[in-house]
Amino acid sequence: MRTATITINPSALTHNLNRVKAIAPHAKILAMVKSNAYGHSVKAVLPALKQADGIGVATLTEALEARQLGWSKAIGLVEGVFSAQEWQQAIANDLSCVIHHAPQLKWALEALPPTHSATKLVWLKYNTGMNRLGFNEEQVIEAAKRLDDAGYQLILTTHFANADVREHPLNSLQIQRFSKVFDTLQTMLDQDLKASLCNSAAIVNFPEYHCDWVRPGIMLYGSSPVSDQSADMLDLQAVMTFSAQIMALQTVKAGDAIGYGSRWIAATDTRTALVSVGYGDGYPRVVDDSAYVQVVAGIERFVCPVIGRVAMDMLVIDISTLPEVALDSTVILWGEVPHVDEVAASAGTISYELLCRLSARPLRL
Ligand SMILES: *Cc1c(COP(=O)(O)O)cnc(C)c1O
Numbered sequence: 001m002r003t004a005t006i007t008i009n010p011s012a013l014t015h016n017l018n019r020v021k022a023i024a025p026h027a028k029i030l031a032m033v034k035s036n037a038y039g040h041s042v043k044a045v046l047p048a049l050k051q052a053d054g055i056g057v058a059t060l061t062e063a064l065e066a067r068q069l070g071w072s073k074a075i076g077l078v079e080g081v082f083s084a085q086e087w088q089q090a091i092a093n094d095l096s097c098v099i100h101h102a103p104q105l106k107w108a109l110e111a112l113p114p115t116h117s118a119t120k121l122v123w124l125k126y127n128t129g130m131n132r133l134g135f136n137e138e139q140v141i142e143a144a145k146r147l148d149d150a151g152y153q154l155i156l157t158t159h160f161a162n163a164d165v166r167e168h169p170l171n172s173l174q175i176q177r178f179s180k181v182f183d184t185l186q187t188m189l190d191q192d193l194k195a196s197l198c199n200s201a202a203i204v205n206f207p208e209y210h211c212d213w214v215r216p217g218i219m220l221y222g223s224s225p226v227s228d229q230s231a232d233m234l235d236l237q238a239v240m241t242f243s244a245q246i247m248a249l250q251t252v253k254a255g256d257a258i259g260y261g262s263r264w265i266a267a268t269d270t271r272t273a274l275v276s277v278g279y280g281d282g283y284p285r286v287v288d289d290s291a292y293v294q295v296v297a298g299i300e301r302f303v304c305p306v307i308g309r310v311a312m313d314m315l316v317i318d319i320s321t322l323p324e325v326a327l328d329s330t331v332i333l334w335g336e337v338p339h340v341d342e343v344a345a346s347a348g349t350i351s352y353e354l355l356c357r358l359s360a361r362p363l364r365l
Contacts (some may be wrong), residue, residue, distance in 0.1 A: 002313075004244040004277040004362040012222060012237035017051060019235055020216045024203055027210040029304075030076050030196075032217035033066065034058040036328070039282075039355035040221060041364060046071055049220075056215055060086050063095050068087055068105065076123060079106045079133065080216075087111055094118040098157065100125035100133040105143050109150055122147055123157045126181055128174040129162040137181055141188070148189045155194040155213060156182055159222055163201035164227050174211060187218035195358070200225035204234065223341050223351040231339055240355065241335030244277035245328050247314070258316050259308030272307070273319045275331045280312040282358035283333055284347035291346040293317055294337050296330040303337070 004309060020029055031052035032038075037045040042062070046069055049055065054074025057063045060082075063075050080098040081087045087107040090097050096118050101103055113119035124144055127134030135143055144154060158178050162168035178197060186193050195211035200219035202209065205228050222238040224231040231238070250272045257265045258272065275293065279285040291306040295317070304317040319325055334340040340351045346353065 002245075002247065002276045004242070004281040005365055006358065006362045007241045007243070007365045008044040009239055009241070010045070010236070012239045013045055013048040013220060014051070015237050016220045016222055016239065017049060020203060020214065021051075023207070024198070024210040024214045026307040027198075027214040028053040028212060030054045030056045030213055030215045031220055032056040032078075032215055033201075033205060034062060034078065034217075035356045036062075038221050038352060042066055042215075043069055044364070045239075053213075056217075060089060060095075062090075062277075064093060067093050074118060074121075075213075078123075080123075082109065083107075084111065085234070091117060091119045096121045096123060098123040098125050099143065099147070100127075102139075103268070105146065107237060108152070108155040109146060111148060115151075120152055121155065122152045123155045124229070126156055126158045126178060128158045128177040129170050130159050130174075132159075134158065137177070140181060141184060144185050144189065144319060146194075148191060152184075153194075154189075155196050156185060157179055157196040157213075159199065160197065160202050163205055164225060166205040166226070166228075171206070175206070204229070208351045216243045218352055221351075221355065223339075223355075230306060231341060238339060240334050240340070242277075242283075242333040242340075242358070243335070244275050244281075244331050244333060246273045246276040246325060246331060247273070247276040247327070248323065249319075249327065250274070257308075260311060261309055264316075266357065271319050271322075272316050273304075273325060273329075273331075277313050277333060277362075278315055280359060281361050283310060283315065284349070284352070284354060285310045286348060287343065288348075291343065292338055294332040295319065295322065295337075296332065297322070297325055300331045300336070323332065 027292050029052045031049045033055045034057045056076040056078050075095050077097045084107045091113045125134040126140045162170050196213035197209050198214045200216045219225050222236045252266045254268050277283050295302045302322050307318050308316045334343045346349045
């Protein structure tokens with residue numbers, strides 16, 4: 001049987017969660033599981049995230065799925081609700097919502113959750129420079145006052161645009177703007193205002209700003225969130241292994257071309273293997289010549305370059321340097337080696353995208 005396979009290693013996930021706890025020991029953790037847990041499947045990851053304080057999702061559907069799977073701790077809806085009716089569903093399911101624009105503020109003020117509801121906790125979004133979601137300075141102060149008056153507990157929150165590059169000048173500007181509003185609100189409001197700024201990259205790069213809640217996503221799944229350190233340097237373990245099998249063996253003659261567009265031409269006689277995976281499974285078509293896979297042959301493992309154009313259902317690798325390879329040998333597309341961060345670099349993108357756009361075709365074990 002043709003098998004492209006995705007396996008999830010829950011203990012790697014727990015390890016990475018513990019890494020976040022070690023780096024941010026005083027903050028609560030909202031583990032981000034949006035987009036089906038970055039392609040890992042919410043169902044597969046929730047058990048390993050038990051020690052997180054809550055999970056973060058982007059849509060109401062994702063939140064309801066997590067509740068159905070038995071997640072009883074906090075759920076943060078990071079884009080908030082999209083209608084007054086969704087606000088009611090948030091209350092009914094004990095979700096804590098981001099409020100980032102006036103309509104959401106209106107819905108929250110018109111329909112107050114019961115006193116002990118988790119929906120009484122609001123993530124109030126301040127736009128400090130990302131310029132997507134969030135109120136400006138004046139609006140956020142006004143919104144905070146009204147929500148405070150209505151009995152809501154507030155987490156002032158913002159999101160960095162360049163946290164992966166520590167020295168980027170917008171980072172300090174965003175922090176400055178955030179601190180100013182936070183201080184103003186702290187004096188103005190009666191409540192014990194909380195703060196949350198950090199995604200994975202900021203958790204690593206801005207330890208002084210972990211504050212009350214951190215919001216790790218990609219680092220939980222074992223990818224490096226920063227530009228200057230690898231996952232290995234950060235002691236993060238790959239959670240997903242994406243693998244396939246050798247489905248045929250061939251030898252091509254010097255001068256022969258392989259695949260669509262005849263992009264790769266053999267310089268010498270070359271032993272090749274056909275691997276049962278392609279862009280139809282989610283392996284990126286656009287990888288350059290740096291792309292490689294790992295072939296598992298018994299107890300040995302070999303690194304082999306991807307050659308020719310990746311197709312929908314298959315790709316070709318060069319096995320010239322290997323001893324005999326058996327049909328059906330396992331081929332690792334990403335996992336420990338190569339790391340998905342390396343494949344992403346070969347494809348000119350980031351690991352987030354490769355993980356999220358895996359198709360429904362691979363078997364999930
Ligand atoms: C997705 C998301 C995160 C997590 O980002 P990573 O870079 O994956 O750590 C944090 N905060 C918000 C608001 C998000 O939407």
